[in-house]
Amino acid sequence: MSGAPARHVVVVGAGPAGLAAAHAAARAGARVTVLDSADVLGGQYWRHLPASRPAANERVLHHKWGTYRELARALHAHPAVTVVPSAQVWSLERLDDGVRLNVLVGEPDAAGREARAVEPDAVVLAPGAHDRTLPFPGWQLPGVYSAGAAQALAKGERVAVGRRVVVAGAGPFLLPVASSLLRTGAAVVGVHEASGLAPLARGWLDRPWELLGAAGKAGELAGYVRELVRHRVPWRPGEAVVAAHGDGQVEAVTIARLDARWAPVPGTERQVEADAVAVSHGFTPRLELAIAAGCALTPARFVVVDDSQATSVPGVWSAGxxxxxxxxxxxxxxxxxxxxxxxxxxxxxxxxxxTARARNRSRGFAARIEAAHGIRGGWVRWLQDDTVVCRCEETTYGRLREVVDLTGSRETRSVKLTSRAGLGPCQARMCGRTLQELLDDGGSGVDRRPIVVPVRLGDLAALPAPSLDPSLPTTSLSAASQPQET
Structure with missing residues (x-):
């Protein structure tokens, strides 16, 4: 006797959340397709060398590497799971009874990528996040990297972004970035955390009994501290890189002490020689698909979910x-x-x-990270009129102020159209939150883009007439996505 056909679940993203979602959906009896823009599994968290040139001991750069390998092997062995690597979901359409995902498969930015469309029974959105970097004078110089980019090069290519690197910003992510750089042979000059000791203590030590179930996190922290001590890398709270200097390349940075609002304390500035800077002030979730689907957002711009991780849109779940x-x-x-x-x-x-109890315990870390490391408004004091805010369009802080004065508008969309800030190739992915905060817009500038990522006009012109393409592969995991032996 044959039963009803298995539900088709599409998971977008192959980082920790996406892999766990795909594994759980397959275990629950669904047919699962995993779409990820990278050519290997793991996402940003488990970014690693490809199978064609594996590392001798990959696990030294990754926490929970055993978890990754277990998940990857389970997905590889499951006959109902398909992973489509190099698959960029470039738009999401809302239908009467679900959503349609439009996908381009092939090398990023290559011409002639294969166009596919899929209308699953359910979608799990797990695309992750990217670094948020606050602008400062000179941040457009070659040698200034987001901390995530520096770590990606260290983990995925074993390349150091410089010989003398300053790591700065806010959040616990700065520590693994420094560790990754040290393991590639770079000299880390210092790790500069913008939050001072008082907010760090309030954020992390409030209700300490809630941390009893997080012994693993404490072990990770202790490991990073030992590594910094062994390499004599200073960790300095309440400090920030407030300027980068150099002739065509970073040659030095200015570091200043910050007050409780993150405003530079006059007279505390000092210059440090460095040829690279890795900066991160937290993360911004990749909301494009969720916004296209119409998912409700919190005031802090995260997707609203219930206890089952369901969003406000039927058939759409979210994780990570x-x-x-x-x-x-x-x-x-x-x-x-x-x-x-x-x-x-x-x-x-x-x-x-x-699993739900583990999720609820872990969710407490998000609130603690925000309380301890959340951005304070005084950082605007380190900007100058000629400081570039939008690097794509080279729009300066002074130009933004001029536009506001001339138009009398602080609405993000209006200021973008007049100043061109946020209209470049990245489409405000790097500067969008910064623009909203500088304009004190309160979030009204959320863009609902029909196209999620840049797409070649030739690819759009070559798209077939709108119809469901049922030919998404149903074969097993590709060789490029299989877990490595270490």
Whole structure:
């Protein structure tokens, strides 16, 4: 006797949340397709060398490397799971009874990528997040990197971004970035955390009993501290890089002490020689697909989900950084819950209950990270009129102020159209939040782009007439995405 056909669940993203969601959905009996823009599994968290040139001991650069390998092997072995690498979901369309994902498969930015469309029974959005970097004078110089880019080069290519690197910004992510740089042979001059000791203590030590279930996090922190001590790398709270200097390349940075509002303290500036800077002031979730789907957002610009990770849009679930920056543990637990629910599985089992409890414990880290490391408004004091705010269009802080004075408008969309800030190739992905804060717009400038990522006009012109393409592969995981032996 044949039963009803298995639900088709599409997971967008192959980081911790996406892999956990795909594994849980398959275990619950669904047919699963994983779409990821990279050519290997792992996302940004488990970015690693390709199988064609594996590392002798990959695990030294990754926490929970065993978890990644278990998930990747399970997906590879499951006959109902298909992974489509180099698959960029470039738009999402809302339908009467679900959504359609439009996908281009092939090398990024290459001409003639294969166009596909899929209308699944359920979608789990797990695209992750990217660094948020606050602008400062000279941040457009070659040698200034986001901390995520510096770590990606270290993990994925074993390339150091410089010989003498300053790591700066805010958040616990600065520590693994410094560790990755040290392991590539770079000299880390210092790690500069913008939050001072008082907010760090308030954020992390409030209700300490809630941290009892996070012994693994404490172990990670201790490992990073030992590494910094062994390499004599100073960690300095309450400081920031407020300017970068150089003739065509970073040659030095200015570091200043900050007050409680992150405003530079006059007279504390000092210059440090460096040929590279890795900067991160937290993360911004990749909201484009969620916004295209019409998902409700919180005031802090995260996707609203219920206890099953379901969004406000029927048939769409979300997990990982889209719902809050809580780290890999939270992403793994949220992914497992979302995958089970999207597949129509039972969330009342003992296993599901354990996963939900782990998720709830991990979610507390998101609130602690924000309390301890969240951006304070005084950082604007380190800007100058000629400081570039939008690097794509080279729009300066002075130009933004001029536009506001001339037009009398602080509405983000209006100022963008007049100043061209945010209208360049990245489409405000790097500067959008900064623009809103500088304009004190309150979030009204959320863009609902029909095209999620830049797409060649030739690819758009070559698209077939709108119709469902049922030919998404149903074969097993590609060789490029298989877990490595180490």
């Amino acid at each position: 950084e889209l719902t809050g920056i809580g780290g890999a543990d939270a992403a793994l637990a949220e992914g497992a819950v979302a995958g089970t629910a999207a597949a129509g599985g039972d969330l009342g089992t003992a296993r599901a209950a354990r």
